[in-house]
Amino acid sequence: MLTRLAALATPLVLFALAPSAAFGAEEFKPQNEFKLDPWIELPGPFDINKAVFYLFVATALTIGTFFYIANRMQARPNRMQTAVETAYVAMRDNIAGGNMDKRMAAKWFPFIAALFLFIWFSNMIGYLPLPTNTEHKVDVFGLEIPSFALYAATANLSVPLVLTLVVWVAYHIEGFRAKGVIGFFKGLVPAGVEGPAKAPIFVIELISDFVRVVSLSVRLFANILAGHLLILFMGGGLVVLLNLGFAGSLILGFVTAPLAVAFFLFEVGLVATLQAFIFSTLTAIYLGGAVAEDH
Amino acid sequence: MAAVVTNAATFVLGFVEGGGGEEESSTFLVSPDVGLMLWTLLSFFVALYVLRKYAFPKITEALDKRQHAIEDSIDTANRTKAEADELLAEYRERLKEARVQAEEIVTRARAAGASTERESVEAARVKREELMAQARKDIEAETRRAIGEIRNEVADLTVAATEKVTRKTLTAEDQKRLVDEALGELDFTALSGERR
Numbered sequence: 125m126l127t128r129l130a131a132l133a134t135p136l137v138l139f140a141l142a143p144s145a146a147f148g149a150e151e152f153k154p155q156n157e158f159k160l161d162p163w164i165e166l167p168g169p170f171d172i173n174k175a176v177f178y179l180f181v182a183t184a185l186t187i188g189t190f191f192y193i194a195n196r197m198q199a200r201p202n203r204m205q206t207a208v209e210t211a212y213v214a215m216r217d218n219i220a221g222g223n224m225d226k227r228m229a230a231k232w233f234p235f236i237a238a239l240f241l242f243i244w245f246s247n248m249i250g251y252l253p254l255p256t257n258t259e260h261k262v263d264v265f266g267l268e269i270p271s272f273a274l275y276a277a278t279a280n281l282s283v284p285l286v287l288t289l290v291v292w293v294a295y296h297i298e299g300f301r302a303k304g305v306i307g308f309f310k311g312l313v314p315a316g317v318e319g320p321a322k323a324p325i326f327v328i329e330l331i332s333d334f335v336r337v338v339s340l341s342v343r344l345f346a347n348i349l350a351g352h353l354l355i356l357f358m359g360g361g362l363v364v365l366l367n368l369g370f371a372g373s374l375i376l377g378f379v380t381a382p383l384a385v386a387f388f389l390f391e392v393g394l395v396a397t398l399q400a401f402i403f404s405t406l407t408a409i410y411l412g413g414a415v416a417e418d419h
Numbered sequence: 420m421a422a423v424v425t426n427a428a429t430f431v432l433g434f435v436e437g438g439g440g441e442e443e444s445s446t447f448l449v450s451p452d453v454g455l456m457l458w459t460l461l462s463f464f465v466a467l468y469v470l471r472k473y474a475f476p477k478i479t480e481a482l483d484k485r486q487h488a489i490e491d492s493i494d495t496a497n498r499t500k501a502e503a504d505e506l507l508a509e510y511r512e513r514l515k516e517a518r519v520q521a522e523e524i525v526t527r528a529r530a531a532g533a534s535t536e537r538e539s540v541e542a543a544r545v546k547r548e549e550l551m552a553q554a555r556k557d558i559e560a561e562t563r564r565a566i567g568e569i570r571n572e573v574a575d576l577t578v579a580a581t582e583k584v585t586r587k588t589l590t591a592e593d594q595k596r597l598v599d600e601a602l603g604e605l606d607f608t609a610l611s612g613e614r615r
Contacts, residue, residue: 283459
């Protein structure tokens with residue numbers, strides 16, 4: 125318990141040690157919390173930066189947790205195994221099984237589950253304060269270490285966008301396979317639409333098919349980004365930004381700090397899981413819909 | 420207050436428009452970063468590969484195994500219960516039969532006892548009567564013999580007494596006549612009356 129408290133208090137201690145880093149020697153730009161400076165320069169576009177680091181952590185946690193549990197499956201599960209099993213069954217029976225036929229669910233379950241877990245871990249580690257803010261270094265006894273910050277790979281559009289593109293391509297391939305290219309596009313028009321209404325409806329459905337790329341990716345990205353911004357602003361960002369003087373900052377701080385805690389709990393407790401769930405469920409729905417007879 | 424609003428507005432606008440003319444643009448938030456996208460693809464597919472190959476099959480297997488085990492247990496429990504019920508019913512039936520049989524045996528034993536008693540009483544009675552009849556016969560025979568002996572004795576005495584009195588020897592005819600006369604006067608019925 126003490127170590128936990130100490131770990132939680134570390135950012136505060138660092139904050140106290142280096143107030144100049146937090147209170148604007150330079151102008152405070154909150155968006156720079158999400159800026160990606162290359163940490164390790166690699167050839168081509170493969171520079172390692174904060175977001176890539178978060179992706180690696182999320183991947184390691186996704187693989188690590190499930191690999192660990194899968195190799196220690198017991199007939200009488202402990203709590204951790206029960207939690208993993210519950211998530212597994214929910215992914216298999218609800219997310220995949222509930223939105224696709226049996227054959228498709230069996231085929232695409234690993235993809236959808238991996239998607240859910242990858243996004244979920246990405247979201248969740250986004251609420252752990254990690255020493256990743258290289259813009260503001262903290263001087264601890266001569267050692268410059270990055271200040272602790274909240275960040276999430278999914279708060280960067282590139283990550284959800286590329287996952288969405290994978291999904292989009294996947295369900296088009298499944299649709300083309302099941303119905304043929306023409307059959308798939310014919311199937312975009314909902315059953316029951318007859319006569320001249322077909323043409324405009326087809327155009328609208330076609331647009332909506334492409335808009336899915338935006339809606340699926342931006343939904344996740346914007347939710348996570350918004351959550352982080354809320355926490356950032358309520359947790360001190362507003363106080364620094366508005367610069368209301370000592371008394372004003374004090375009052376504003378007392379108002380926003382509880383809100384920061386509330387938003388934090390809301391994000392960790394609901395949004396992180398909900399967005400992962402929505403992303404994977406929509407993936408299952410798109411995949412199921414692409415091969416379904418009455419699209 | 421106006422300054423605050425202006426500050427905030429500037430910030431929000433700057434955020435949305437990407438810096439609003441400042442040297443630092445924030446379009447990086449919404450402009451796709453090819454490197455990050457490639458890293459995402461790589462990370463995701465590595466995770467997918469490992470989960471699919473090493474984690475999910477084992478979890479599925481374990482869950483299926485447990486499900487089978489549970490189904491088996493339930494089946495076994497049901498079977499055992501059915502068997503137990505059957506056994507119980509059978510035992511009850513047998514118990515009932517045993518009770519009926521026991522009652523039957525007791526009834527039969529009682530009847531047998533009663534009849535044996537009756538028979539033995541009857542046999543005893545028959546035996547007693549036989550014995551009594553035999554005894555009666557013996558007594559009668561003995562009495563008859565005794566009477567015969569007495570008769571002869573009386574005859575002899577009569578003859579001897581008569582010879583002493585008459586000083587003459589009697590002939591056989593005299594003797595017979597005398598004895599018959601004497602015996603005719605004697606009442607032997609009194610003897611048989613005593614015997615009874």
